[in-house]
Amino acid sequence: MGTYFTVKAYGASPGLLDRVFKEAERISEKYSLEKEGSYISRLNRGEVSLDGETRWLLDFARGLWKASDGAFDPTVGRLKILWGFNKKPHLPSPEAIKEALKFVGFGRVKFVEGKLQSPGFVLDLSSFAKGYGVDRACEVLTKNGINSALVDAGGDIRVIGEKPDGSPWRIGIKNPSGPGIIKVLSLRNSAVATSGDYENFFVKDGVKYHHLLDPRTGYPARWFKSVSVVADTCMMADALATAIFVAGPEKGKEMAEKYHVMVFVAGQKGNLRELSGR
Amino acid sequence: MNRREFLALAIGALGASAFKIKGKNARGSLIFTSSNPAEALKRLAHEEGGIKYIPADEETRRLLRLSGPWGRGKGALVFVRELDAPVPANITYTGPGGIEDPRRKYKKTYAFLSREGKGKYLVTVVFESRSKGPAxxxxxxxxxxxxxxxxxxxxxxxxxxxxxxxxxxxxxxxxxxxxxxxxxxxxxxxxxxxxxxxxxxxxxxxxxxxxxxxxxxxxxx
Structure with a gap:
């Protein structure tokens, strides 16, 4: 996860690249919880109704929510706001977490005539909106005849075809415990995303608290240091990286098989292993 | 070179040859005495633009009392040995060109090490080699x-x-x-x-x- 957006597209005109950036920006703005006037913020306040795009994304999220036994939950937004990861990260009291948990649980979210009718709940799609943005960016490229490209949204990457010389795109997975690369993937027409405990965290009294919260406990998940998923789409890779990071190895292996993806996990000692084959 | 200097150099050279960083031979070593190795290393990391160090052993960690890597950039291994008695501050750099006085070549970076006076700790910093430098x-x-x-x-x-x-x-x-x-x-x-x-x-x-x-x-x- 990072803050840059890079597109390498062979044969694309500047005009086409502009459209690619515009589409990625549209999605980023639409689902930004930080912006009060964004679509997702207004949806959460019950001001607007669900549109087709968001309905589709929530359906996808629902499937993952069920498959992960709640480890992946779009209503985790309430907890994220409490911990303040996007503004002032701090350790909330157990009471505050208990209170926030009353407003977490996708199964309890109600829509009436398309409008959110569950006050206090906060829908947060940021765990896979970036990956979705990468997919949409790639769609703009392929619809315009580009068959060799790489889109990289701060570490969420999808590649179209292979490089012009016929070789696959080479993507490294960052070492979660220090500098360097822990693995190199050779990809064609696939996507990779990583969730790691080093992206957004703070340390208090010698304990590291990171932003990948378990919606069931309210605290950061501790199974892994990082999870990287290779999938057909970046939305799937992004969502599953988050889901498996929280769900743990057993459930993670199940999900890897169910969704036909490749999963690499780095344990607390930093060692990388593959959770499932493709 | 007096006896102490020679000893410092010998121990340093031994450290350098007895050690390989990830299969690559280390490029150079910096040996100096210090009364406060942790502070000296922190300062060195800052001057050098970041050295990530990996303590060699329990003893070194005990002496340094540091709990994790600081700085980024060049990899370095650090050996610290407590001497029987403080030795006048001295610095030696052993690189591909042989033994050099770093104060002459890298005035800003290493000069501060020689201002300490006497040091009770012998510190050897072995630098990771840059085998295939980025173009x-x-x-x-x-x-x-x-x-x-x-x-x-x-x-x-x-x-x-x-x-x-x-x-x-x-x-x-x-x-x-x-x-x-x-x-x-x-x-x-x-x-x-x-x-x-x-x-x-x-x-x-x-x-x-x-x-x-x-x-x-x-x-x-």
Whole structure:
């Protein structure tokens, strides 16, 4: 996860690249919880109704929510706001977490005539909106005849075809415990995303608290240091990286098989292993 | 060279030859005495633009009382030995060119080590070798590839970012933003980068500096 957006597209005109950036920006703005006037913020306040795009994304999220036994939950937004990861990260009291948990649980979210009718709940799609943005960016490229490209949204990457010389795109997975690369993937027409405990965290009294919260406990998940998923789409890779990071190895292996993806996990000692084959 | 100096050198050389960092032979070693090795190493890391160290053993960790890597950039192994009696501060650098007095060549970087007086600890810093140095850095301004900088030669470069000027420094195969017109100077605080996965970003200037040459097209993190 990072803050840059890079597109390498062979044969694309500047005009086409502009459209690619515009589409990625549209999605980023639409689902930004930080912006009060964004679509997702207004949806959460019950001001607007669900549109087709968001309905589709929530359906996808629902499937993952069920498959992960709640480890992946779009209503985790309430907890994220409490911990303040996007503004002032701090350790909330157990009471505050208990209170926030009353407003977490996708199964309890109600829509009436398309409008959110569950006050206090906060829908947060940021765990896979970036990956979705990468997919949409790639769609703009392929619809315009580009068959060799790489889109990289701060570490969420999808590649179209292979490089012009016929070789696959080479993507490294960052070492979660220090500098360097822990693995190199050779990809064609696939996507990779990583969730790691080093992206957004703070340390208090010698304990590291990171932003990948378990919606069931309210605290950061501790199974892994990082999870990287290779999938057909970046939305799937992004969502599953988050889901498996929280769900743990057993459930993670199940999900890897169910969704036909490749999963690499780095344990607390930093060692990388593959959770499932493709 | 008196007996003590020779001893220091011998121990250092032994340390260097008895050790390999990830299969590569270490390039050089810096040996000095210090009364406060932790502070000296911190200062060295700062001057050098970041040294990540890995303590050699329990004893070294005990002596240094540090609990994790600090700084980034060049890899280094550190050995610290407590001496029987304080020895006059001394510095020796053993590199590919042989034994040098670093104060002459790297005045700013190592001069502070000789101001300590007497030191009770003998510190050996063994530098990781840069076997295949990165060829060049790429500077992107406003999303477009603006400049390519050869990292094999030390130098200073001035670039015009979206907001103002930035000064880039290339030294020892690495590059950093030495100065920037921006307010927060996050880019400057990033320090030197040398690995292809590292980037220096200045958002106000819309500048991204990255290293080419790894054969990788992207990093997932």
């Amino acid at each position: 060049r850095a790429v500077v992107e301004i406003n999303g477009r590839r603006a400049k390519e900088i050869d990292l094999k030669e030390d130098g200073i470069y001035r670039i015009e970012g979206a907001q103002g000027e930035m000064v880039l420094e290339v030294k020892g195969g690495r590059i950093r933003a030495a100065e920037s017109s921006c307010e927060k100077k996050i880019c400057v605080h990033t320090g030197f980068i040398s690995s292809p996965h590292e980037k220096i970003v200045c958002i106000p200037n819309r500048v991204v500096i990255s290293i080419e040459g790894s054969g990788l097209d992207g990093i997932s993190f």
